[in-house]
Amino acid sequence: MAEQEKKRRQTRKERILDAAEALFARHGFEGVSMRMVAERASVDLALASYHFGSKQGLFDAVLLRRAEVLNKARKAALEECQRTAGPNGPTVEAIIDAFLNPMLAHGYEDDEGWRHYFELIGQVNSSTEWGGVLMTRYFDPLVRRFIEALEKALPDADPADMYWCYHFLSGALTLTFARTGRIDHLSNGVCHSDDMVGAYKRMVPFVAAGFRNLCDKSGKS
Amino acid sequence: MAEQEKKRRQTRKERILDAAEALFARHGFEGVSMRMVAERASVDLALASYHFGSKQGLFDAVLLRRAEVLNKARKAALEECQRTAGPNGPTVEAIIDAFLNPMLAHGYEDDEGWRHYFELIGQVNSSTEWGGVLMTRYFDPLVRRFIEALEKALPDADPADMYWCYHFLSGALTLTFARTGRIDHLSNGVCHSDDMVGAYKRMVPFVAAGFRNLCDKSGKS
DNA sequence: TTGACTTTTCAACGGTTGTTGAATTTACTC
């Protein structure tokens, strides 16, 4: 009973979040009006302000909602691959896989919400206005734990090299999952933005090779 | 005389372009008003509409202005490295270097205009709204020539692998040159977004190793 | 200086923006 009531209450609120997510992803923060959100959510204009305080509050709520889910999934994947690893800890590939796989597990096909969310992340991540603060607040704490794991897998790596390598990974990752359609045009249909499995299977060895080349001093001259 | 007059005419027009470039880079297309541009350029509001037709026309002009310069520099660098290469053509590293070096040559330090431009490119590239069409129109024709060169350096590569590798490169590149400040926060000051030389020196071997790992079948099992 | 032209300014248009206070409806407890 209280369940049914809660469902109803969340229905409107989450409809607003879903609508805002889709619109912010496509048009950016300033390109979306509260009226567009309200109309898409089939809701009165004033309701979004009531629930989230302001347009900025709505934007933050959209960003935070799935960040928590994704962080939990990544944390679990990292701990899992650390538990099943040998005495030397997980390999570079296994750590990168634990970082990427949770995104694929939720977002690689039907789920419209996650697709919009990654589209939004792609924009926020490469925005000077918000990229420096929002991404830091939401994702960096866990990212540091992934980098620590990588430092164990690549013992005598220069920390600066390590951070730059992660930065390259971050750029490739967010652009790919944003699914902008660029690769479709460039490749004349040979590759598809929506082929997340194909992208994922190539991204892991690509960045792993990059990490190894820069951060693995043991096998080099 | 006609020179001096032309200087004056271009002064206002280019002041508008510079102002728009800086503002679009930071706040995006919708986040900038013609009044903001006019004020920053110390110019009447109506003048921007007069010179560029519309806000969209101004945006396109900003994007196109330096795209032409960059494309010419890249084209020259590619042809130069092909001319000085051996009979087998240039190496992967040399081709990637020809792609990255022109950006560094202009934008790695003082030049405020180029810094704003790369900041803008970072946003446009990862935008679903414009990334698919604008970047294609302005940059893809030359990108295809770079990919052709890479296909000669990596003869038996799967074209799909090649396009995905370039896509990863594109993501890493645009994010890095956008200088969002993310890596400063993440690394607690160990790395700096403004250290373009450091980023460049690491990016070339990073992506070259990725290309080799995916596209070089000759040396693998 | 006259005349033709481009550039710049001024003022204003209709339309959209985010937010809010008050009124209304809904949900649930006692």
Added chain:
DNA sequence: GAGTAAATTCAACAACCGTTGAAAAGTCAA
């Protein structure tokens, strides 16, 4: 059913938006 608080609607605010037509200023050739 009365009472309470949350949820939703309505109407309106002042501020800002991009664009434009007409007037003014500037430029240069003849």
